[in-house]
Amino acid sequence: MLRILLTFLLFFVTIDSFSAVDNSAIVTFKQIANELQKERHERAKKLREKQNYILRSNKKNSNEKKNYNTSAFSPVDQKPIFDIPVTYNNEVKKWIRYYQNEGREWFKKRLERSNKYLPIMQQALEEQGLPQDLAYISLIESGFSAHAVSTAEAVGYWQFIEATAKRYKLKINWWLDERRDFIKSTRAAAGYLGDLYKMFNSWYLTASAYNMGENRLRRLIKKHQITDYWTLASKSDFPEETKQYIPKMLAALLISKAPKLYGFKNLKLMPPYKYEYMFVPGGTDLHTLANYIGVHKKHLKKLNPELKMGFIPGFVNSHRIRVPKGFQRKVSSYIRSQLKATN
16 A cells, blocks of 8 residues: 555646646645545554454563564655656656656666766756756766767767757767767757757646757647647647657656655666866867776766867867766876877
């Protein structure tokens, strides 16, 4: 019974401060708390009855009674926190089932990878005053992959097309693509999402505009005179990809907050990146640098995915890169050796 109630909590919980959602599909925290409290009392009562039977049978002392009472409470009662509205309906349920079945392996790998990027991305979003749960857009867009490329030539973690990327100050050229950098691209995405929210005043419409483009969404809203995402998405001229976008994001968010509850157990979570920044001169090659400081070249490249060619051209004065935490001294030694060689 408790597990069912917790499932309802995860499905229906909403934070309504950002935008209106389908209130018919929402159960409030207060309602859930009341139901959980009733369940706790019933469970505690049964445990006390069982305990009293044992006490009568075995004549155990009263101290044991206290031990039984404490077992009536479980850490599973803890509630996950959401900072965007969460609605549960048939569309969301469909994607939850998909991720649990046909898409299970794909989603499991992304869940394990998410631990590497989510803390960093959520911090970048928080710094710009945005909900941290928007980081799950990156899961839907790219699966947290720097090298994801769409058919529309959108690139990187947040799937920016070139025009939008440059609008939000991301640099793109033959050797550098900042759409592939997990910090720079997240800050650019935060800027874009913040601007979209100012336009639409709804996180669901904001995410929809991120997917289809703000101009197309604006035209649809003007045509139908509708500002509720679920109603607008039911219209025949609403793009099918965007129609599935919000349910996919909500399903991913619900599962990611409580993976065991949805059958994703024994996850091998990748550890978050630990790194430091250093400026290195033009001509620095990541492979050579990795060999010099004694780290795997793939690790250094993953820390610096924006370097498309794996090096910094000689005509560049200097460029800031990430190096594994604790390796600054070795990198400094490498830089000095390179400077001596060129003098």
